[in-house]
Amino acid sequence: MDDRLPSLALHSSAPPRTTSLEERLERGEVVFYSTCPFLLPQGEDREFLLAQRGGWGQKNINFKPATGMARGFRKQSADQVARLRQLLADFSAHATTWLSTTLPGYAKSWRLDQVTFRPEEEHGRRLPQAARNDLLHIDAFPGRPSNGDRILRLFANVNLTEPRVWLTSLPFPQLLERYGTDAGLPCRKPLDRSFFWEPIMACLQPARRRRSEYDRFMLRFHDYLKANREFQATGPKREWSFPPGSAWLAFTDSASHAVLRGRYALEHSYFVAPEALTLPHESPAARLQRACGVPVLKS
Ligand SMILES: O=C(O)CCC(=O)C(=O)O
Numbered sequence: 001m002d003d004r005l006p007s008l009a010l011h012s013s014a015p016p017r018t019t020s021l022e023e024r025l026e027r028g029e030v031v032f033y034s035t036c037p038f039l040l041p042q043g044e045d046r047e048f049l050l051a052q053r054g055g056w057g058q059k060n061i062n063f064k065p066a067t068g069m070a071r072g073f074r075k076q077s078a079d080q081v082a083r084l085r086q087l088l089a090d091f092s093a094h095a096t097t098w099l100s101t102t103l104p105g106y107a108k109s110w111r112l113d114q115v116t117f118r119p120e121e122e123h124g125r126r127l128p129q130a131a132r133n134d135l136l137h138i139d140a141f142p143g144r145p146s147n148g149d150r151i152l153r154l155f156a157n158v159n160l161t162e163p164r165v166w167l168t169s170l171p172f173p174q175l176l177e178r179y180g181t182d183a184g185l186p187c188r189k190p191l192d193r194s195f196f197w198e199p200i201m202a203c204l205q206p207a208r209r210r211r212s213e214y215d216r217f218m219l220r221f222h223d224y225l226k227a228n229r230e231f232q233a234t235g236p237k238r239e240w241s242f243p244p245g246s247a248w249l250a251f252t253d254s255a256s257h258a259v260l261r262g263r264y265a266l267e268h269s270y271f272v273a274p275e276a277l278t279l280p281h282e283s284p285a286a287r288l289q290r291a292c293g294v295p296v297l298k299s
C-alpha cells in the first residue's frame with residue numbers, strides 16, 4: 001500500500017462528524033422546532049395580537065427593534081399602539097435571547113432587522129407577482145440592501161388551530177447553477193447607470209444603505225424565480241406543515257420557499273455578516289462572485 005495516500009477511514013472507530021446547526025442553516029436547510037423554544041404571547045396578549053389587522057395596502061405589520069416603532073396596522077387608540085409595540089418588543093427580546101444562546105457565533109455581530117406579524121390568510125392573497133409569497137423564491141429586501149450579509153429568519157406559528165404550510169425547493173447554489181445566467185449574472189459594465197446615480201444619491205441621502213451588485217442580483221433573482229413558470233411547476237418540492245405553537249429557522253437568501261396557507265405568524269429577521277459564518281466560502285455572495293468573476297460587494 002502506498003503510505004503517501006491518505007488511508008480510507010472505513011475501519012476507523014472515530015464517531016461520525018455531526019453537522020453543526022450553523023452548517024445546516026448555511027447550506028439552506030429549514031430547521032424545525034415542534035414546540036417554539038422561547039416564550040410566545042399567551043392568553044389575553046395573544047387574543048389582542050390576533051385581533052390586529054393590517055393597514056390598507058400593507059403586506060405585514062412590522063416592528064423595528066432599533067427604534068421601537070410599529071407600522072402597517074389599523075390604528076384605533078394610543079393604548080392599542082403602545083400595547084402592540086410592547087408585545088412585538090417582547091417577542092423580539094425573547095426570540096433574540098434564545099437565538100443568541102443557540103447561535104452565539106452569529107450573535108456577536110449580527111444586526112437585528114425587523115419583526116413582522118402576519119395577520120392575513122396567505123391562501124388566495126391578491127398581491128402583485130413580485131410581492132406574492134405563494135411563489136417559490138429566495139429573499140432579498142428591496143429597501144434594506146444587505147451587501148452580502150445573510151438573511152436569517154425565525155418564524156413562529158401563533159395560530160391556535162391551523163398550521164402554516166410552506167413549500168421549499170432547491171437551495172441557492174443549485175438555483176445559481178441552473179438559472180443564474182438566465183437571470184443575468186453581474187458583469188463588468190464600464191459606465192452603467194449606477195456609475196452616475198450612486199455618487200449623487202450618496203450626497204442626497206448619506207444615511208441610505210446603497211445597493212451593491214450582490215443586492216441588485218439577489219433582487220433580480222428573487223423576481224426571476226417568481227416569474228419562472230418552469231421552476232415553479234417542475235422544481236423539486238417539499239411540503240412543510242408547521243403546526244400551531246411551532247417555530248422554524250432558515251437562511252431564506254438560500255432556502256427557496258413559498259407560503260401556501262396559514263395566518264397569524266410572528267417572524268424576526270437578522271443580518272449575519274460573512275465573518276461570522278461557519279462556511280463563508282459557501283455563502284451566496286461568495287458563490288456569486290466566483291460565478292461571475294467580478295467583485296459583487298461594496299468595500
Ligand atoms: O410568511 C411566511 O410564512 C413566509 C413569507 C415569505 O416568503 C417572506 O416573507 O419572505
Ligand SMILES: [Fe+2]
Nearest residue numbers: 137138139252
Ligand atoms: Fe420569502
